[in-house]
Each structure stands twice: as C-alpha cells, then as structure tokens.
Amino acid sequence: MGSTAKKGGFFLLLILTWYALAHSGWWPEYMLPAPEAVCRNLVNGIGSGRYLMAIAVSIRRILLGYLISLGVGIPLGMLTGRLKWLDETVGSLLLGFQALPSIAWLPLSLLWFGLSEKAILFVVIMGALLSITLATNSGVKNVPPLYIRAGKNLGAKGKTLFTQVILPAAFPSIVIGMKQGWSFAWRSLMAGELLFINLGLGHLLMIGRELNDMAQVIAVMFILIVIGLLFDRLLFSRLEAVVRRRWGFDQV
Amino acid sequence: MNGLQILKDTAVVDLEQNLRTKFLSIPENTRLKLEIKDVSKTFNTRDGRICALNRINLTIKEGEFTCVVGPSGCGKSTLLHLIAELEAPDKGEIILYSTEDEGRLVERLIVFQESALFPWLTVLENVAFGLRIKGMRYRERVERAMDYLHLVRLSKFAHCYIHELSGGMKQRVALARALAMNPEVLLMDEPFAALDIQTRENLSRELEEIWSKTGKTIIFVTHNVEEAVTLGDRVILFSGRPGTVQKEYRLNLSRPRQRENPLLKEMINLISNDFKRLDGASINEATG
Ligand SMILES: Nc1ncnc2c1ncn2[C@@H]1O[C@H](COP(=O)(O)OP(=O)(O)OP(=O)(O)O)[C@@H](O)[C@H]1O
Numbered sequence: 001m002g003s004t005a006k007k008g009g010f011f012l013l014l015i016l017t018w019y020a021l022a023h024s025g026w027w028p029e030y031m032l033p034a035p036e037a038v039c040r041n042l043v044n045g046i047g048s049g050r051y052l053m054a055i056a057v058s059i060r061r062i063l064l065g066y067l068i069s070l071g072v073g074i075p076l077g078m079l080t081g082r083l084k085w086l087d088e089t090v091g092s093l094l095l096g097f098q099a100l101p102s103i104a105w106l107p108l109s110l111l112w113f114g115l116s117e118k119a120i121l122f123v124v125i126m127g128a129l130l131s132i133t134l135a136t137n138s139g140v141k142n143v144p145p146l147y148i149r150a151g152k153n154l155g156a157k158g159k160t161l162f163t164q165v166i167l168p169a170a171f172p173s174i175v176i177g178m179k180q181g182w183s184f185a186w187r188s189l190m191a192g193e194l195l196f197i198n199l200g201l202g203h204l205l206m207i208g209r210e211l212n213d214m215a216q217v218i219a220v221m222f223i224l225i226v227i228g229l230l231f232d233r234l235l236f237s238r239l240e241a242v243v244r245r246r247w248g249f250d251q252v
Numbered sequence: 253m254n255g256l257q258i259l260k261d262t263a264v265v266d267l268e269q270n271l272r273t274k275f276l277s278i279p280e281n282t283r284l285k286l287e288i289k290d291v292s293k294t295f296n297t298r299d300g301r302i303c304a305l306n307r308i309n310l311t312i313k314e315g316e317f318t319c320v321v322g323p324s325g326c327g328k329s330t331l332l333h334l335i336a337e338l339e340a341p342d343k344g345e346i347i348l349y350s351t352e353d354e355g356r357l358v359e360r361l362i363v364f365q366e367s368a369l370f371p372w373l374t375v376l377e378n379v380a381f382g383l384r385i386k387g388m389r390y391r392e393r394v395e396r397a398m399d400y401l402h403l404v405r406l407s408k409f410a411h412c413y414i415h416e417l418s419g420g421m422k423q424r425v426a427l428a429r430a431l432a433m434n435p436e437v438l439l440m441d442e443p444f445a446a447l448d449i450q451t452r453e454n455l456s457r458e459l460e461e462i463w464s465k466t467g468k469t470i471i472f473v474t475h476n477v478e479e480a481v482t483l484g485d486r487v488i489l490f491s492g493r494p495g496t497v498q499k500e501y502r503l504n505l506s507r508p509r510q511r512e513n514p515l516l517k518e519m520i521n522l523i524s525n526d527f528k529r530l531d532g533a534s535i536n537e538a539t540g
C-alpha cells in the first residue's frame with residue numbers, strides 16, 4: 001500500500017510539473033507539448049486506427065522474429081553446448097558476431113532483401129538469436145557435473161539424460177538469454193523502423209519528427225513503454241518467478 | 253572366531269580379553285555380493301598423474317553394512333564412483349553378483365557427498381525421478397515415492413522445492429530417492445558430514461533402522477570413526493593417498509547399538525588411534 005501510494009504520488013507530481021512547465025510558455029509547443037495534447041493525440045491516433053495499425057505491424061514483426069530466434073537459437077545453443085567440435089567452430093563464430101550491434105546488419109540486410117519485411121525480420125533475428133544461443137550454450141555447458149552423475153546413477157542416459165537433467169538444469173540461464181534476446185530484438189526493430197522501414201511504431205516516431213509533431217512523438221514513446229512493460233509482465237516475470245520458486249531466491 | 257578380528261595382514265591389535273569375548277561370532281553363511289579385485293585408479297590432471305586408489309581388494313557380503321574411513325583425498329569417493337560405474341578402473345575389476353528381483357530397478361546407487369537433488373523438481377518428483385526414467389506409471393511411482401518419503405519422515409514436505417529444505421532433510425530425501433530404486437548395493441558418500449551432531453546421530457539411527465528393515469547391502473564412507481563403529485558390521489580403514497586398504501575391523505555388536513556401550517567406545521578408541529597414526533604418517537610423508 002505504502003509503496004503504491006509513493007509511486008502514485010511521484011508520478012502525479014511528475015505530470016503536474018510537466019503541465020506547469022508546458023504552460024509556462026518558456027518553450028514552444030513543438031519542443032514541449034502539454035500532457036493533455038499528448039493525451040488527445042493518443043486518443044485520436046488510436047481512435048482513427050492509425051496507431052493500432054502501427055502497433056499491430058510492429059508486434060507482428062517482433063513476434064515473428066523472436067519466435068524464429070527462439071526456434072533456432074535454443075536448439076543451436078544446445079548443440080554447441082554439447083558438441084565440442086561445433087562449439088569450437090560455429091560457437092566461436094557466434095561469439096564474434098555478438099560483438100556486432102545488430103543494427104549494423106541493416107545495410108547488408110537491405111542489399112540482400114530490399115526494402116521489405118524480410119529485411120527487418122533479418123535484423124530482428126540477428127538481434128535476438130545470438131543472445132539466446134549463447135545463453136543456452138553456456139547454460140548447457142555449465143550444468144553441475146554432480147547433477148549429470150546423479151542422473152546417470154538413477155538410470156538416465158543419452159537423450160533422456162539431456163531432456164530430463166541437462167535441459168532443466170540449464171533453464172535459469174536460458175530464461176536470462178530469452179529476456180536479453182527480447183530486449184535486443186525490440187531495440188533492433190525500433191532502430192530498423194526509424195531508419196528505413198515503412199509502417200510500424202518506429203516509423204510513426206519518425207513521421208512525428210518530420211511534422212514537428214512532438215505530441216505524436218511522445219505519444220508513441222508511451223506506447224513503446226507500455227508494450228515493453230506488458231511483455232515483461234506477461235512473459236518474463238512469470239518465467240523468472242518459476243525459476244525463483246524452484247531454485248530459491250539467489251538465482252536470476 | 254571371535255567378534256573382533258583383524259582380517260588383514262597388518263599389525264596385531266592387542267585387545268583386552270574381556271573386549272574380545274564380548275563380541276558375537278560372525279555368520280559365515282551369507283552370500284557374496286560384491287568383489288573388488290585389485291582395483292587401481294589414476295587421474296590425469298594438469299599437475300601430473302594422481303594415483304587415487306592403489307590395488308584395492310575387498311569382498312562384501314549380501315546385507316552387510318560396510319563402513320570405509322580414511323583421510324581426506326584417499327580415494328573414498330573415487331571407490332564409490334567406480335563401484336557405481338560412473339567411472340572405470342584403470343586396473344582390476346569390480347564384480348557384482350546380482351539376484352533376480354523384480355522390484356529392483358538398478359544395481360548400484362550413490363547418495364552423494366554433496367546434495368545432488370534436482371532443484372527444478374519437488375521433493376516428491378525427485379524421489380520419483382529414477383522410477384519415471386525406468387518407465388514406471390505415474391500412479392505407481394507417486395505411491396512408491398510417497399512410501400519412501402514416509403520412511404524418512406518427510407511426507408509432509410512432498411511438494412516443497414529443494415531449497416526449502418534444511419541440510420538434514422535434503423540428505424533424507426536423497427536417501428529416499430536412492431532407496432525407492434531398491435538398489436542391490438547402496439553407496440553412501442559421507443551423507444551426514446555437513447550436519448550438526450544431533451541431526452547426524454538422529455539420521456544414523458534412522459539409517460540403521462531402515463537398513464535392518466530392508467536388509468540392503470550398504471557401503472558407507474565417513475570421516476567419523478564413531479559413526480562408522482555405530483553403523484558398520486565392518487570398518488575398513490584406508491591409508492592416505494594413494495588409497496589402500498590399511499586395516500579391517502569386524503564389529504559384531506548387537507543392534508540397535510547404544511552409544512554408551514563400553515565396547516563401542518573401546519572400538520572407537522582403537523580405530524581412532526590407528527587412524528591418527530596413519531594421518532601422522534601421511535603428514536610426515538608430505539613434509540619429509
Ligand atoms: N575427476 C577427477 N579428476 C582428477 N582428480 C581427481 C578426480 N576425482 C578425484 N581426484 C583426485 O583423487 C584423489 C581422491 O579423491 P576422492 O574424492 O576420492 O577423495 P576422498 O577420499 O573422497 O576425499 P574426501 O574425504 O575429502 O571426500 C584426490 O587427490 C583428488 O584430487
């Protein structure tokens with residue numbers, strides 16, 4: 001209760017300050033729009049369907065890219081984690097790529113795929129895939145040998161040992177990779193949309209800038225924050241709660 | 253023969269006559285369970301080769317409770333890993349004479365030195381893990397796992413996760429997980445080492461009870477001579493690295509054993525002195 005009250009009070013104060021500053025006349029509106037202008041913009045944008053469309057487009061892009069990254073990254077991480085020769089070759093290549101900010105793939109992607117959905121998908125995947133793969137890889141590699149011995153001793157071997165012992169033991173690490181992968185994918189998507197790609201929330205931000213429509217810029221930023229928080233609550237908080245519940249409070 | 257026997261060719265222990273006569277005689281008709289023949293194990297490490305075990309010979313009978321004591325690093329855990337087939341010996345062989353038993357799911361099970369329970373499973377799921385691997389149906393394995401949790405008096409904690417248990421409770425779960433598989437040989441690697449004296453004594457009493465109910469063949473490694481003497485039919489003293497069998501003591505004290513029993517105390521003193529002499533020797537070796 002106390003904490004919610006504190007939080008509420010803080011944000012109320014923030015909005016009031018914002019309101020006062022915006023109406024003080026020190027800055028022109030295109031630099032600091034009033035809260036009610038942003039609100040109006042948000043309502044209009046959503047009412048007209050323009051923002052909803054952009055939200056749908058961006059979410060579709062990131063979900064698609066992220067799911068592909070999960071589908072490729074987790075098996076790839078498991079393989080490189082278990083097979084030494086693969087780790088020394090493909091694994092080290094991936095490690096090298098991780099040094100590259102994913103948006104740096106955009107020019108290459110544009111040349112390969114043109115100004116298309118494929119181009120942005122590629123950039124999103126390059127953002128998420130590496131952290132997911134590498135986290136899975138290290139999770140699988142760092143399973144305490146004691147668990148493996150115990151599993152073998154109880155009769156697990158081969159595939160069973162992998163699915164029943166190694167994989168679950170690596171789960172906390174995989175969750176960390178999934179979360180990091182998500183935030184990288186989200187950033188790459190925004191960067192890509194801002195730079196080149198039509199439709200989507202990043203594009204709306206850019207239009208706001210071109211029209212000197214600061215209310216729109218801030219409204220879209222709000223939407224981005226809300227989407228980010230929503231996914232965190234819906235997906236990652238739950239996964240982390242599972243890990244905390246089972247492993248205790250010292251992990252993740 | 254009298255109850256206390258030195259089976260190996262090491263120094264004759266002078267025991268007072270009254271101690272000698274108060275031991276019971278050994279039943280000689282039990283079957284052979286495990287034979288360890290001339291087993292050696294060497295590890296290759298960055299600092300060169302470490303000989304952990306050197307020419308170990310042991311025979312263990314069915315239903316026997318064997319305790320192994322010895323200084324740290326003398327290869328006790330290694331011996332259990334070899335018996336459990338988690339590692340292979342360099343030389344020699346380990347033979348297990350198994351019996352046809354439908355309820356048995358594995359031959360050899362270890363309760364590890366550190367807790368090796370799986371944090372992603374509940375207590376019940378941990379105990380049922382091996383049963384699930386062996387393909388036992390859900391109903392049956394839950395029932396069986398619950399039975400063994402009852403046995404170690406932890407059925408109330410069936411749905412807890414491992415981090416919610418105390419150290420002693422964890423070791424009891426590990427014991428239940430091993431017993432649920434009904435192994436022919438139960439290998440216990442200092443299972444109670446990390447616990448306080450009170451918990452330790454309670455658990456070893458529980459173990460003794462379980463052992464007398466189930467009649468398992470148990471090999472129990474410990475640092476603690478008192479624990480070994482309280483639990484074992486035999487105590488085997490290992491020398492420092494490379495581990496060799498230094499001495500063997502046979503204890504036919506009646507059970508359940510009373511810690512106040514003067515014979516037991518005498519025996520503890522005897523083995524502790526041998527142990528100390530051995531430790532002193534290995535320290536001299538290391539420094540000189
Ligand atoms: N996997 C391994 N690789 C290399 N060396 C090993 C390995 N396992 C054991 N050793 C070495 O073998 C020797 C015996 O180890 P072991 O764990 O069997 O001793 P221990 O008698 O169980 O000791 P403690 O009482 O401290 O548990 C030690 O010197 C150890 O360093």
Ligand SMILES: [Mg+2]
Pocket residue numbers: 328329330365441
């Ligand atoms: Mg050990």
